Amino acid sequence: MVWVLIAVLGIWTGLCGRLVYLHLCPSPKLIAASQGEHILKSDLPVARGRIFDARGNMLALDLPMKNVIADPKLTTNDHQKYNVAMKLAQTLNLDPAAILLRLEKPRSRYQVIQKYVTVETSTNLAALKLPGVFFEDASARHYPHGNAACQVLGFANLEGVGGAGIEQRLNELLTGRRGLRIGEQDGRRREIYARRGTEIEPQDGADVHLTLDLNVQFLVERALDEAMLVHQAKRAWCLVERVRTGEIIAMAARPNFDPNDYRNADTNAIKNLAISHTYEPGSTFKLATIAAALDAGTVTADQVFDCENGKWLYRGKILHDFHPAGRLSVADIIKKSSNIGAAKVALTLGEERLELYLRAFGFGNRLGVDLPGEEFGILRPVKDWTPLSISRIPMGHEVAVTSLQLLNALCGVANDGRLMRPYLVARVVDAKGRVLRHGAPAQVGQPIREDTARLMRTLLIRATEPGGTATKACVAGYTVGGKTGTSVKFVNGQYDGRYNVASFCGFLPAEKPEIGIMVVVDEPQPLHTGGLVAAPIFSQIASNAVRCLQIPSSATLLAGAAEATGGPL
Amino acid sequence: MMKIRKNRKKFSREAAIPAPFFIVLGGAIVVAFAYLWLDLRCEAVGHRLSQLDVQKAELQRQIKQERSRWESAKSFTQIEKLLQRHHLTMTWPDERNIIRIRLATDEPSSAGTAAPRKQYARAAGVAHD
Numbered sequence: 001m002v003w004v005l006i007a008v009l010g011i012w013t014g015l016c017g018r019l020v021y022l023h024l025c026p027s028p029k030l031i032a033a034s035q036g037e038h039i040l041k042s043d044l045p046v047a048r049g050r051i052f053d054a055r056g057n058m059l060a061l062d063l064p065m066k067n068v069i070a071d072p073k074l075t076t077n078d079h080q081k082y083n084v085a086m087k088l089a090q091t092l093n094l095d096p097a098a099i100l101l102r103l104e105k106p107r108s109r110y111q112v113i114q115k116y117v118t119v120e121t122s123t124n125l126a127a128l129k130l131p132g133v134f135f136e137d138a139s140a141r142h143y144p145h146g147n148a149a150c151q152v153l154g155f156a157n158l159e160g161v162g163g164a165g166i167e168q169r170l171n172e173l174l175t176g177r178r179g180l181r182i183g184e185q186d187g188r189r190r191e192i193y194a195r196r197g198t199e200i201e202p203q204d205g206a207d208v209h210l211t212l213d214l215n216v217q218f219l220v221e222r223a224l225d226e227a228m229l230v231h232q233a234k235r236a237w238c239l240v241e242r243v244r245t246g247e248i249i250a251m252a253a254r255p256n257f258d259p260n261d262y263r264n265a266d267t268n269a270i271k272n273l274a275i276s277h278t279y280e281p282g283s284t285f286k287l288a289t290i291a292a293a294l295d296a297g298t299v300t301a302d303q304v305f306d307c308e309n310g311k312w313l314y315r316g317k318i319l320h321d322f323h324p325a326g327r328l329s330v331a332d333i334i335k336k337s338s339n340i341g342a343a344k345v346a347l348t349l350g351e352e353r354l355e356l357y358l359r360a361f362g363f364g365n366r367l368g369v370d371l372p373g374e375e376f377g378i379l380r381p382v383k384d385w386t387p388l389s390i391s392r393i394p395m396g397h398e399v400a401v402t403s404l405q406l407l408n409a410l411c412g413v414a415n416d417g418r419l420m421r422p423y424l425v426a427r428v429v430d431a432k433g434r435v436l437r438h439g440a441p442a443q444v445g446q447p448i449r450e451d452t453a454r455l456m457r458t459l460l461i462r463a464t465e466p467g468g469t470a471t472k473a474c475v476a477g478y479t480v481g482g483k484t485g486t487s488v489k490f491v492n493g494q495y496d497g498r499y500n501v502a503s504f505c506g507f508l509p510a511e512k513p514e515i516g517i518m519v520v521v522d523e524p525q526p527l528h529t530g531g532l533v534a535a536p537i538f539s540q541i542a543s544n545a546v547r548c549l550q551i552p553s554s555a556t557l558l559a560g561a562a563e564a565t566g567g568p569l
Numbered sequence: 570m571m572k573i574r575k576n577r578k579k580f581s582r583e584a585a586i587p588a589p590f591f592i593v594l595g596g597a598i599v600v601a602f603a604y605l606w607l608d609l610r611c612e613a614v615g616h617r618l619s620q621l622d623v624q625k626a627e628l629q630r631q632i633k634q635e636r637s638r639w640e641s642a643k644s645f646t647q648i649e650k651l652l653q654r655h656h657l658t659m660t661w662p663d664e665r666n667i668i669r670i671r672l673a674t675d676e677p678s679s680a681g682t683a684a685p686r687k688q689y690a691r692a693a694g695v696a697h698d
Binding site (some may be wrong): 047057058061062063064119142144145146147148191192193194196214218222544547 | 608611612614615616618619630633634636637640641643644645646661
């Protein structure tokens, strides 16, 4: 009996000694093993910032989703597996055979059936109480307005990294900072709340407010859809800019894509043609040439040039006019869009001065809009010009521009010669409400004087009047100014008349310009001129956009001006 | 020689545990129970907080879901679909049929920002944003 007691006491003493030893002098290995079991480190999820338009419509947000997972070990017999596979296939619209194949992996305890399923679908699935099927929280970028402004917004991939558009350009601001929680967990891996230690709050990404107006964007998108159908065009794009501030109100291109399904999108559809595609602008470029000559004082608006009845031999090459004419004033050169007239006007200016003016208008350089992939365009320095260049560049050949460059130049003319920097981001606000970035109107230059700009405005209005090339650009109740353009495309090393780019850029109301619109249609059929293809699209967009943006009609403006001056104008 | 008898009763009284020990033991028991009660209380509060955390996350998820649904519902594509389904055609009112009432301070042009401006008097003097 005594020996038993001694033995028990001995064992207890030994155990107590070991316990004391483990507590007082534990080995680092044991400490690490113990901490590994009990310490709980978890990343706190963070939402990517949202994107809004100017009216507060949400264009992009992170949406909670679920991943559907199966544990094949829990589906015991074949009948059960078949049943589960059929129900999953029915609800998720998948192939039952593929699901069955995944369920027949008894060693695996984790088989992904489908990722990023909506919460509604997961709720429906959960209600079926399928054995071995469970759900994981996930989140995915969602674009509630679908295709609208897709090239501007771009997309963010499943890892939450922006892949195009605003999502790519402002990726750093849109991406939030993940949080961290360090605490302890019990034997069943449940968090012991009272032992929660370090906690770094997650910081959601900043919200981006764009200058886009979804209403106008919709008008543009609808007009482009119709244009693609009516003109059987290869591509079409359009942008709308506020003349006085440089805010981009709408920007769209066809073909387009659904950012919710960006993985199946064609790379050509993701490209933002308004800024990433350069083309020979054709006659729309004449507005810069004529404005330059008028500003330099080498010509006057009523100065007459011989337009050679549509055929002019210059340095061994014949230059043609689409509408042959005899003698035309500078004002009529714009109205009739005479190539020969524009070339002769440019000759009065000289090569160096022409290049200087064109660069001042922003051609050959990026404008710095808040989007990735903006092109420079091509405007060669004078030393690289051919002897013919002075006669071809004024009518928009031998140069390549982006539509944004051209529209911005036009808006510069409409804005009394002040060239504004086009911008898309109105402000970026972080999760705490602090404004991180504020987009404000910024003047980047003044290529022409105010009086020249006003004169140019009146000349551009004439293009939309009877006898002009852009009569179809008219908008009821509003005076419109603008310029048509039709350029022949360079295909397989030569200009091919079957392929054209029809364009029109205009502004309204001409008395006090508010918006500028640029429409480009690539390879329209059978009509192919800017006046017949692009100008009507401009009219369609502008007549509705003035309502959306509450732009007063020309009559209202004239009445207001008459009231202010005390008599009729 | 007379044998001295040991007083067993007196001996047992001397062997009793002293009173201060009871006081310390009682105190320890009280402290232990207090600790236990506080621990359980902390656990309960922690559990409740965890539940509230989950609830908060769920509500945030629902808000996002609803906002997304609302945005999709008011998207133009959706509205057009509905209009087509109900055979409705909407056109803009003619310019001459619109009465604009502007405040004297209202500048019709855009001055600097893209913020939405008020739309006056589309219907019986009611201002819509």
